[in-house]
Amino acid sequence: MFLIKVLVIGAAGKVGRLIVEKIQQTDYTPVAMVRSKDQKEMFEKKGVTAVMGDLEKDFESAYADVDAVIFAAGSSKETGAEMTIIIDQEGAIKATDRAVHFGVQRFVMLSSMAADRPEAGDHSIKHYLFAKHRADEYLKKSGVPYTIIRPGPLTNGEGKGRVFLSEHVNGGESISREDVADVLVKALKHPKAENKSFDVVEGDTPVEDLFRH
């Protein structure tokens, strides 16, 4: 059997950890990109390969033999809009550049609802939506096969395994981080998800039925 390696950027984050778990339930092999040795050990204890990499500095070595990338990194609200530029926008752009360089076969981006129409955001969130928008647009033009997933507001609740996924969803229903992680991992496999962008919120469609038509 071929080993399909999926680099998870932002693996130590709330969604990132769930993505790693979901990948472990597939035939694929997760590679968790983390910033600290503690985080690396945490993953290794769970039998997950982890590599050190910092979006603000260097992370090129993390791409060795990687087939696919899921980008789930994000700065926190506490670190301010400076880091929104440096991590959410420029980190994603650098990750895309590396994916081009290393010939990655699929790049799945964790984006945000309304990142495709940042002008619609209210003032407190508009700069964030613009940053995500620039990163998404850069990926779309990069030539790397991509899927962009724009979830509604994230909750910590247990995943329901059912969502509503569409190119555009009206309204801002929420969705659990677990279901988002599930959708991101599902998007890795399906040819129908390639070079497409989707909004996703909680709903009625089983995640396993997504991207079939």
Added chain:
Amino acid sequence: MFLIKVLVIGAAGKVGRLIVEKIQQTDYTPVAMVRSKDQKEMFEKKGVTAVMGDLEKDFESAYADVDAVIFAAGSSKETGAEMTIIIDQEGAIKATDRAVHFGVQRFVMLSSMAADRPEAGDHSIKHYLFAKHRADEYLKKSGVPYTIIRPGPLTNGEGKGRVFLSEHVNGGESISREDVADVLVKALKHPKAENKSFDVVEGDTPVEDLFRH
């Protein structure tokens, strides 16, 4: 004689006011884009046509019959990195989109030294350099004939009329806002400045001799 209209975006700013004055000394006609009625009246008292426009909202009407654009808008340090994204990056990108739409013949961008290599910036300025970099890159790919000017640290001193302009200047010498305004206006005219980017600091070359070869 043909009327050549130059829209100055950010006309009420420190460099913007000087740009308007410099254009008045040429055969061209400045159109000052401003956000407030007070600013509009200030320019009109000086015999300068002024139009209302807000980079964060709408400014499309400002482009009527405009032949060239000088973009000299910038958020202030006080308004934070959110506004760096919304004005310095996205405002410039929107201004570029409008220039494409209206078939503007020249777009002169006031950028910043090191905006072509933001990674080199220290942490306090890196997010700003990234934002300027994205705006510059967007302009370069837009198809609008452009000149990008990246001055060193700006001073309020009187212009010397002499600068050092080159594709890359090593070192961070300063330059007066007046000399920068002079260079931006000079770049409007010269075919040799088209689709090029330059660093500029104070130096020995008379501004009138720039872009000759």
